[in-house]
Amino acid sequence: MKVKLLTTISFFTYQISISQTEKLLQGKVTSNNIPLNKVEVINKTAKTSTTTNALGEFAISVSVKDSLIFFSKDFFFTRLKITKENLEATSLIVNMIPRPEELDEVVITKINFPKKIEYDxxxxxxxxxxxxxxxxxxxxxxxxxxxxxxxxxxxxxxxxxxxxxxxEKEEPKKKVPEMDFKKLIATSIPLDFFSKDLKLSLDEKELFLQLCESDPRSKTLLEHPNILSTMDFLYTKNEEFKKINSENKN
Incomplete structure (x- = not known):
């Protein structure tokens, strides 16, 4: 009987501790004071996600130190680490910065002019x-x-x-180069991700990206860009990179 009573007390104590740290966070995503619709709001720590409505509003369960990601293809990647102040606030406002527009691919073709003009x-x-x-x-x-x-x-x-x-000189066809892996990383992953999350120095970052680029899976990310898949790939390759560095030191 005592064992059951202790188990029940422990269960309720655990539930109370969870309810004190986890909260339904409500907020709004804007850009230049304009609400943003269909922005992905991802709790990377809890592996949950939601999407903003037409008014830019969202609601998602979070705890202190959870990492929130705000993603939209037309805006720069935004990340927020939840603090106690965020949980106590009635509403959270997130401002996203628009990406510059990219020009469509341009192909310059050669025009062959007649070598000699004939006239009657x-x-x-x-x-x-x-x-x-x-x-x-x-x-x-x-x-x-x-x-x-x-x-x-x-x-x-x-x-x-x-x-x-x-x-007139003949020029070969020029084609705008396609996006490579490093450009994909530069346009979708924030700079502090490598220092804060992966714990890499500036010198290590270049070697790390070379290691990632040599992996055939990086080509798949180029064909089907996805921010979560890219981040998971970087986390996995970072473990491999750290292991290689450790072996070289030994």
Whole structure:
């Protein structure tokens, strides 16, 4: 009987301690005072998530020291570590910074111009004759009509165009390079993630990213970007990286 009573007391004590540390946190996500809809609010510690409504509002269960992640493809990644003050506040306001717009991929193609401009001399002579016949200046007394007024030098024009096209250099197709793994990390993961979460120095960070990039799984992340998958991948590779460093020191 005493054992059952002690078990019951322990259970209720545990429930009370949980209720004191865990709370339904309510908040609002905005950008420049504009509510953001469909922002993913992820409690990475508790492995739970929710989404903001049309007014930017959300509600999610949290405890002190839980790590909250706010993610939207059009905004920079935002992270918040829950404090006692956050739990005591009636509402939490989170401001997200928009990402700069990226240009679509541009492909520059080569244009092949003719190497030589051909023209019909007989047709040009016919045009010159028609112009001469239509020139009314021949009726002006004393006017010399041996040449066409303001006539064009077709040969000179053709030669100039030919020289212009001849100087045109052929350029190979240029294609904007696709996003690589390091660029994916730079645009989706905050800088302090490597120092605070992975405990890496600046020198270690570069070697660590090289190790990650050599893993075939990094190509999958490029094809199907997902912030949670990317972070889990970095955590896993960090354990491997630390193990390699430890073996090298020994």
């Amino acid at each position: 001399a007989e047709a040009i002579n016919k045009i010159n004759i028609e112009r001469a016949n239509n020139d009314l200046t021949r009726y002006i007394p004393g006017f010399n009509n041996s040449t066409i007024a303001n006539g064009m030098n077709i040969g000179a024009i053709g030669g100039g165009l030919f020289g212009l096209f001849k100087r």
